[in-house]
Amino acid sequence: MEFAGRFVAAINDLVAGARLAPLWWRVGIEQTVAKYRRTVLGPFWLASSTLATAFSLSIVFGSIFHQNLNDSFPFIMSGVVSWSITGGMLVEGSSIFLMGAGLMQVQKVPVSFHAYLHIDRMMINFAHQIVAFWAVMLLMRNFPIPHWQLLLSLPLVTLIAVLIGIPLGMISIRYRDMNYLVGFVGQALFMLTPVFWRKSQVSGKMAWIATYNPFAHLLEIVRQPLLGHPAPLNDWIASLIFLAFSAVLAVGSLTLYRRRVVFWL
């Protein structure tokens, strides 16, 4: 009975967090604006690191693979932009409760509220990068009209990020080593996921690093529509499986540790 009660409380927590949407939406915007404060270029800085990464990778890998910049740049930049919310959810997720620590200790909000808020900020950040991406594409006279699938993949990715962020965030505050580990895994995954290289470029033996990497599939359902193509069905299926997996982890961790999180801070 005890367990059933906790399970219901976990579900309620997720629902209550979602219902606070007007709050985390406004707080997310306010916190993003707070980051701009006293900077001259403001929003530009949010997109700058993505732009810099995309440019450098395109120049280096474009020349290694003998591709011209017009082909490689849209592919690599859309990959880096999409990575910020797909693979980026690992690093973002692990800091959910670290960022929310102050609020958690002074005000009662559902545990999931912090996940919604943090991922909301991640998506606002992503919006900046998308604008930068489109601006650069316009400058290159190579503007890809987004495919409608983007309207499905963005909510799906957001939901996965919120759900997987809850267990990740919990582990990270309970075991402080985890932050470093996640940063390191995130960096490694960025290289191991076809963000700036193509699956077709890897030899058959190594193809598994793209096949069994859930982030590779998540990346594709965002990147392909951004470039104006539908994403392959198997990427969609893999992403839905990933969603189910994160939902189980989120509900499980909330059921077991919802009440304790605040003491781990």
Add this chain to the structure above:
Amino acid sequence: MAISVTLSGVTLDYALYSVRAQSLRNAVLNLAVGGRLMAGQNDITVVRALNGISFKLQEGDRLGLVGHNGSGKTSLLKVLAGIYEPTAGIVDVKGRISSMIAMGAGLDPDATGLQNIKNLAMMQLVPRREIERRVPEIVAFSELGAFINMPFKTYSTGMMARLMFSVITSTSADILIMDEWVSAGDADFQHKARDRLSNIVDNAKIVVIASHDMHTIRRVCNKVLAMDSGRPSFFGPADEWAQMNGLA
């Protein structure tokens, strides 16, 4: 619906994790050796912060929490505010709570006082339109004048207290929970604050306030809960408590 706060047998334990208990290496080692070798070396200290607290507050009650540092006042406030769930016992709160437990919590040091007022009100779930409507009154009450447009980090502790107090007491919550920071304001403001708290009580609300300032408690509160190492050592009318302590 009658507003009330009822606690019965509330006990709160918290586990404090040492550096070692927060290390992943040790958790993994524990697995590897079947948890036996390092058993008892987890360095998790369990602290009983509250021990069997029961009381009932009704509309119009202003409860003063007193006790030494570390006696459990803030823990109790956090349990009342719903931030901590008690380990045992029942907390039954009827009414909407507004709590401001830590000074400066949730405030952006680089934003202006005005922006922070809006942020605080937002966190208390006040709709945007209503915030706009109430801001002039909040600003007036805080008496911060031109400082309201200065970054929050330039504020003194007393000014922060003024700003936070002005916001929290202007919300339409039924139950107000405040920690000791309230007494940071100067004499003038203390006087205004007491008046306002009395007004709130006239509107049939419950106030719970922790303070070391006996005079604040004496003037504002009608009930007192004295805490000692997490246990209640006195609960009753403020007058009785004042007499016992020679403050009457």
